[in-house]
Amino acid sequence: MQYVAAKTADEAVALLAGHSGMARVLAGGTDLLVQLKSGMVEPDLVVDIKRIPGMKDITPEAGGFRIGAAVSGAELGEHAGVCALWPGVVEGFNLIGSTQVQGRATMAGNLCNASPAGDAVPSLVAADAIARIHGPNGSRDCPIGDIPAGPGRTTLAKGEIVTSIFLPARPARASDAYLRFIPRTEMDIAVASAGVSLVLAADGAVASARVALGAVAPTVLLAEEAARVIVGTKLDDDTLARMAAACSAICKPITDKRGTIEFRTKTAGVMAKRAARIAYDRAGAKT
Amino acid sequence: MALDSYQKRTFKQVGTRPNRPDGVDKVTGRAMYGADATAPGMLHAKVLRSPHAHARIVSIDTAAAEALPGVKAVVTAADFGVPEDAFLRDVQDHCMAREKALYDGHAVAAVAATTLAAAKAALKLIKVQYEVLPHVTDADEAMKPGAPVVQAGRAYENVPAGMSENVTHHCEFGHGDLDAGFAKADHIIERHFKTAATHQGYIEPNACLASVTSDGKAELWVCTQGQFFYRTLCAAILGMEASQLRVTASEIGGGFGGKTMVYMEPVALALSRKAGRPVKLVLTRDEVFRATGPTVSSSMDVKIGMTKDGRITAGQAVLRYSGGAFPNTTVDMGAQAAFAAYDLDAVRTFGWNVMTNRPKESAYRAPGAPLSIYGVESVVDELCQHFGLDPLKVRLLNAATEGTKSSYGPTFPAIGLKATLEAALAHPHYSAPLGTNQGRGVSCGFWFNFGGNTCVSLSVNTDGTVGVTEGNPDIGGSRASISLMAAEELGIPYEKIRTIVADTSSLGYNDVTDGSRVTFAVGLATIKAARDAIRKMCSRAAKIWGIDEEAVEWVDGAAVPAGPNAGKFPPMTLAEIAAVSAETGGPISGHYEVNADGAGVSFGVHLCDIEVDPETGASKVLRYTVFQDAGKAVHPSYVEGQMQGGAVQGIGWALNEEYIYGADGKLQNPGFLDYRIPVSSDLPMIDTVILEIPNPGHPYGVRGVGETGIVPPLAATANAVSRAVGVRMTELPMSPPKLLKALEAKG
Amino acid sequence: MVKVLLWGTLRSAADGQAEVEVAARTFKELLDELVARYPGLEPQIRRGVSLALDGKIYREAWFTEIGPDSEVVLMPYMTGG
């Protein structure tokens, strides 16, 4: 195995594109090193992108923020601006692993690891966040939801890396939230999860919404019907019950050591309605 | 000296909370654990493990591995003999599969190489040809006729003919007329329970450093609960003489019973012997889960009858335990302990052990007892609910006490159960209000405790300090407790004493650190060794004073004339006697060797409050209080620590911990990510109430405290959950999917 | 003579008796006598037994004296964690 700390994105791309064997990108390493340890992957080349200028930056852009691909959870959690604008994105990302893991883990890494249960992804999908991808043919932008292709697989082409994630601007009364179900209070992989992003109308009703579900399908599901159910409402109990049902209706989970089909299906709806309530309260609290 | 048994006294140091002697080493990273040692020329070893749950090993070709540069030795079962003794053969076969791989993760070969990377690469070059066999991992399945046979011909004589060959052991305990007892009941509840196998979950993976030289001498550095027992096993397996194998116990990073058995130490020694170099072997966490530890799993039927005023009229339990691919008798303890808390006219327990394609069971705190008591305490709780009776008062009404004929035979001497129940009843926790979706669970617990083989050597240094040499690895602060007891007996400050854990060449045989025996038995031997030294010091003082030995006694750390007739001499302190020891007859030391009995059984009562999220089935422990009889708490902080740690392990067992097997017989969750031991944010503070009902069998009244604490939490937690949601949970762990399913079934 | 209480599974090896009487002054004599009188008990006694004498449990201790009125209970060999 060869380790290279790339100095520019172009260098990283050239290394990855030009390599014939197995190559892996190292950002936070919290998934990659586990895979190395278990022998699950045995790459010939590891390209560390943390030393590339800009990769650890959080930059205001067009009313939103651009998050460098190597920004850790701890760093993002300390950024007051992002926390205020996209609290659900931050809380989803910050739920990954322990404090120690937060010192290293990155959103882009969680995205590209392509686990159906990645905690950073549902909120990013709900936020309609955009990944910037650098590759042999230059840069391109891609909606977050289009990157995972299935468990452990992405749509990225050979040599392509995610260099940043863009979180767009928000209207005044808007917020988001993320909840996951785990058996313990920490240190588990999501059994079912939901990210909800809401914009409120002047009357306090939901004007628009995006709902994304994790760990209930090969990739994160955008729950469009569930979003439609809550638009125009103030999230009364009946609406929330219908929203939960709409979420459960689209789940296509598996039964494994972490949960059953029935459990995941039910819990995804519960997480979604609770996250919606939190997002709604957060948005309403903004004046 | 007629001071063997308990004598009431006022303690000066026992019962205080001084700093532990190994504290600074452990907070600065200096303490040396199993994986922390190195040796010149050391090789690194890796073990090749079966990917199949059950397979005949047709052939193993190690030629390519041996040819790999850096590889210095490869061993398989062919490098070991076949022990005649069945127990030893099982121990060895567990370390290295002989004809069959009996579980996923069973060792089939091992390599020692100059680097870990070379050892890993060599594993891939070993060609094992397997004939995959049908497997069975569930105890109930394994008992069925026609189930895959894990090992043939292993049943003990007590197993009736015609059962599955996987059934190896049967036991029955109890007394009285069950039919008559059940006939007297106003209500009878019978429930089926099932519990998954769990792991001790020690944070330090098993690790050792073995060095065998060509003249047959050997050293083994290892994290173990019993260096002497490891020596016995390793020497027997490798055909070595005990005197030539020196085993040194490293600091131990948790054991809980799981490090009472060798797993890979004989393999490391065999590799070192073959390679002619020291070999370090450290298991990965994955290997720890797949090939060390686990507890038995269980399938149980418990039937109890009760009158409407809460008197238990009869109790019966059928226990089916499985401790993996080898015969074991842990169910004996479960069957004896099941009803130990109760004074019953009619009680019967039946136990079965059944083999499955899982790793060989190792002890885990009060082995066997948490499961059967979980079943019994759940049914008692349900009967209390049925009649609307207070669960603690019902337990008090039926509680065993001095003179009760126990469910396992003997008549109880003085025991602390009633006092413990009364303490729980009076505690504010028991009367605190509960909210919606919250429940409070109660459970009794019991463990036998024992003493065992123990040697202690105590040396009085010429500067007035004292060294205590004992032979039991310190797993939870025992060096502090031993030092305290030596200080108490000698009458010198705790700080003047240093207690160390000896290697196998420096002291006589000591049993494993298990059975909650160390503070009891090593403490007892330390007190006796101190008395031996005191006798010698009194003798020296008598010589100096020119009076009879019998005319000198030991008071507050000094020899004094015994009464006015003995003569008038100022007290001669330990330091003063020690300073002239060379002049008065040579070094002064005290010794004691014993196979200690009279450990005294121990009871505990736990209270647990839980809130269940009815939409997800998640349980949160809100409040938890442990009441336990310690006889005498020598170092109360570490007594509390045992109680708290045991309780939390039991909570984990009840809520989330389990060995999950796939249809392929492979362990699905061999890591801390999915084998979910409790994390700090899962828990409240664990309150403790120590009761001190002196053990008549110990000079200071000490009882073992290490194991009882894990017994009540399974039922305390299950009873709390069941009361919170109104559904009786009869399967552990009560993981959220199971609980939610039960809630939905209830409607 | 000393009365020894056997646990359930052992009774089939002792002509179905729950309690047997043997002449013994110590545990060693007791165990030897049990094996001599009831050979079916030998496998279990070889695997290991504990003895409770008036409520106190002993794991080995051959020379422990047994009084004529002592309560003696045979138990499986105790192990712990």
Added chain:
Amino acid sequence: MKTIHVSTTINGDPAEFICTPDETLLDVLRNRLGLTGAKEGCGTGDCGACSVTVNGRLVCSCLVLGAEAQDAEISTIEGMADADTLHPLQRAFIEHAALQCGICTPGILVAAKALLEKNPDPSDEELRYWLAGNLCRCTGYDKIIRAVQAAAAEMRGA
């Protein structure tokens, strides 16, 4: 595998080592630098026994490559005491019996120190969540929480 030469700072002192590209920082600390205070409990970031800080961030050293330590500032348990003066956390752990076997202790001390530097007055809940990645199997965490709070109070007073 070709080794890499790394220059770094450990506990304030310059340090140099060579390692293979796949060696973790934990392997380097333990096997190449003799700093065995960080423990490997799992190797997968699930137990926290290998906790160290890298450039002031609390991390699991088993999830960091040794090669990544180039130009970094690393702190380990071995650097926590000031010569023979224990850090208040270290003292509190001894005085409050917050360790039994002690294998998790170095990681917990490093993690708790990182928290108190960020938040000198954490609630029990904040502390429990911060330490959720540090598994302890002996204590049930009770005395650990009490010890950290005692040290925090002492440090606030100092």
